[in-house]
Amino acid sequence: IYSLCALMLVINEVSSQSVTVEAAVGDSVILPCSSSHHENVFWQYRDAKTLYDIIDGKENFHDQDGEYRDRVKGFPSEFTKGNYSIRLSDVKLNDAGTYSCKIPNFRTVRVELKVNDxxxxxxxxxxxxxxxxxxxxxxxxxxxxxxxxxxxxxxxxxxxxxxxxxxxxxxxxxxxxxxxxxxxxxxxxxxxxxxxxxxxxxxxxxxxxxxxxxxxxxxxxxxxxxxxxxxxx
CATH class of the missing domain: 2.60.40.10 (Immunoglobulins)
Known part of the structure; x- marks a missing residue:
């Protein structure tokens, strides 16, 4: 459905990177994150709410905040390619803000989501x-x-x-x-x-x-x- 290659965030080997994406209310949006390192990745909203975890190269929803249940999906078939992007569906006004894709001891990618009403x-x-x-x-x-x-x-x-x-x-x-x-x-x-x-x-x-x-x-x-x-x- 989505051209994942085009949506992957190409970034240099630095400790932090930022990107801005926009979506409309009710839309679905890709929050991009990619890396050639690690099999553990943790997505959070405002560094507080857990959206999506990748542990040992596998999806983990154990700590997912209920607000994002059934609204956040990853692309497991892309993990081996270093694509840790997620799809957030049914975007709401209060979804606006900063999302972080945390790769321990390596990098944090921050994605600023702007929601248009x-x-x-x-x-x-x-x-x-x-x-x-x-x-x-x-x-x-x-x-x-x-x-x-x-x-x-x-x-x-x-x-x-x-x-x-x-x-x-x-x-x-x-x-x-x-x-x-x-x-x-x-x-x-x-x-x-x-x-x-x-x-x-x-x-x-x-x-x-x-x-x-x-x-x-x-x-x-x-x-x-x-x-x-x-x-x-």
Missing amino acids: VLVCCGAAESFTETSVDLGQNVTLKCEVSVRDVLWFLMKPSEPPVFILRSFSSIILEPDYSNTTFSKTFSLRYNSSLFIHNISTNEFGVYYCSQTQTGSPSDISRGIRLYIQNHSA
Whole structure:
């Protein structure tokens, strides 16, 4: 899925190295780290929370902080090549900060993660279409963004936008839901269309899809407003 060779951090043999990466809310991001030394590597957030350990060349999740469970993955097949990068999925605003890849007695690679709140730019899509639905109905919303790797959001009046899920360009990968309960109501169809099952008043509002990683207004679809006749969304 990812070109690991391109993402590997090429660094000189020094004691410390820093790099900055950016991601959007709900995105997945690679935190790079590589070295030709050691089989023990320890990833931490702000030098306090444990994300991912590699001990004797093998993954170890024993001390992993619960906040990162099922969100952090390494690339074991790349360990022998010196690639100790990790993938952090379902990025949240509070994931921003400094991550450290610690290789004892050799090197610490510090990765500064900047998180862009793509939610705020949904409002940049000024126009939207309207779709009338009935309670209990199923409906499919088409994503106008010309990629399959997208984010879906729901906006309601006077409420902050809600990130629903992220789709991936690879058909092998299941969508990432911001809340597991959303999988009971929302799913994906062809070309990253959003399928909504058994609509209730909770699903009324304006839906947007956005291309991942950029979050610029040009990468956001027109909104689709779901409503019932004579019912305020």
